[in-house]
Amino acid sequence: MNTPHIRTPLPGPAAQALLARDAAVTSPSYPRENPFAMSHGRGCEVWDVDGNRFLDFAAGIAVCSTGHAHPDVVRAIQDAAAKFIHISSDYWHEGQTRLGERLAALAPMREPAMCFFGQSGTEAVEAALKLARYATRRPRFIGFLGGFHGRTMGALAFTSSKSTQQKRFAPTMPGVTHVPYPNPYRPLLAGGDQGRAVLDYVEEVLFRTSVPADEVAAVLVEPMQGEGGYVVPPPGFLAGLRDLCDRHGILLICDEVQTGIGRTGRMFACEHEGVQPDIVTMAKGIASGMPIGVMMARRGVMEAWPRGAHGNTYGGNPICCAAALATLDLVEGGYMANAARVGGIFMDRLRDLQSRHPEIGDVRGRGLFIGVELVEDRQSRAPAVELCDAVVGRAFHNGLLLLSCGRSTVRFMPPLVVSEAEVDEALALFEGSLNEAREARGAR
Numbered sequence: 001m002n003t004p005h006i007r008t009p010l011p012g013p014a015a016q017a018l019l020a021r022d023a024a025v026t027s028p029s030y031p032r033e034n035p036f037a038m039s040h041g042r043g044c045e046v047w048d049v050d051g052n053r054f055l056d057f058a059a060g061i062a063v064c065s066t067g068h069a070h071p072d073v074v075r076a077i078q079d080a081a082a083k084f085i086h087i088s089s090d091y092w093h094e095g096q097t098r099l100g101e102r103l104a105a106l107a108p109m110r111e112p113a114m115c116f117f118g119q120s121g122t123e124a125v126e127a128a129l130k131l132a133r134y135a136t137r138r139p140r141f142i143g144f145l146g147g148f149h150g151r152t153m154g155a156l157a158f159t160s161s162k163s164t165q166q167k168r169f170a171p172t173m174p175g176v177t178h179v180p181y182p183n184p185y186r187p188l189l190a191g192g193d194q195g196r197a198v199l200d201y202v203e204e205v206l207f208r209t210s211v212p213a214d215e216v217a218a219v220l221v222e223p224m225q226g227e228g229g230y231v232v233p234p235p236g237f238l239a240g241l242r243d244l245c246d247r248h249g250i251l252l253i254c255d256e257v258q259t260g261i262g263r264t265g266r267m268f269a270c271e272h273e274g275v276q277p278d279i280v281t282m283a284k285g286i287a288s289g290m291p292i293g294v295m296m297a298r299r300g301v302m303e304a305w306p307r308g309a310h311g312n313t314y315g316g317n318p319i320c321c322a323a324a325l326a327t328l329d330l331v332e333g334g335y336m337a338n339a340a341r342v343g344g345i346f347m348d349r350l351r352d353l354q355s356r357h358p359e360i361g362d363v364r365g366r367g368l369f370i371g372v373e374l375v376e377d378r379q380s381r382a383p384a385v386e387l388c389d390a391v392v393g394r395a396f397h398n399g400l401l402l403l404s405c406g407r408s409t410v411r412f413m414p415p416l417v418v419s420e421a422e423v424d425e426a427l428a429l430f431e432g433s434l435n436e437a438r439e440a441r442g443a444r
């Protein structure tokens, strides 16, 4: 493709030199695929150390919600840093309390909400699991195949989107039983409505045979599955899960680490289904890239644990709280609406591409949480795994940062500030990359 913003072969000389130095000192465990070495960014654009310009439709794994280096966020960070950088969660400060108040006002819950602050998604999930055990005095949990909740030992016990994430780490936290996530495009259970089929399986099979319902503390679910393939569950599934939890005294934890803070066009993805969880976990988009994770619970649950039961050193870091408050201003002030509007246009244009490219088996998502599943042919729906990797690789060489998920799904998760013009540019790069990957395959 003719991509004028890419000036050097990739990686360019400066990126190559950095990668070589890095290989000597950085853990090889990071799942890095394309050699992008960042210099700086603005909005949805990023530049590498050789001056090549890319469109960023990965947003640091759905993190940079307000785009790169938003001036309001940068100012909030600078102002906070100039006052104090850290005080620890043993003390109080205005920013943390204000962020708690702000999130409580947004909480999709039946009761007033309270927050526990940490640094990452996985830490928010760990806090949710510990609170659920504490509050219910029950030992077991239910999770979903294809789920991703983090890589610490509690969260990892649920993570099941790729077996490489599990290999040689067992035993993780005991007591977790996985059930299929209802995937309308790839049904795992018999029956038309996969949501109903999964709920029946939990109730009629699991609870009767191996998992006593009254020993289950919580169900941990992504309201739309992220790493597992950007899957939107069928309507009614989350409400059915809420009902099942209510009937058995089980807590419902919605992991909104990837879906939350406006990305799907609503503040939380569970709101699309009108479902009120007991606990919500957040991270990623909440502070535009500053490391923060939040576990929010309805008061009746959070008040169950006493002083000293759970804590940390960095929770409520003042710079992260300031970045989160500035991010929420921007998301509520227009970027969430932009995600809904531009996301709708984006999906329509992808469906248009689907009508011209037989490899595009499915286009799905909400807002700017969009997955395009590539298949060998539409009849068999066999996942086109190599093609998917090749498309993401070609897109990088053409100046578009993308990530994959599931087995063969390309995910589009640009900053929420993305414009229609940037979506058109990304679509042209994506289509060109798909054509190149197909031609390369044909030539072999």
Ligand SMILES: Cc1ncc(COP(=O)(O)O)c(C=O)c1O
Residues within 6 Å of the ligand: 061, 120, 121, 122, 123, 125, 148, 149, 150, 151, 222, 226, 227, 255, 256, 257, 258, 259, 283, 284
């Ligand atoms: C739904 C979900 N939960 C938890 C996590 C873990 O977050 P972190 O990488 O910040 O630990 C992720 C990360 O991708 C995620 O997508």
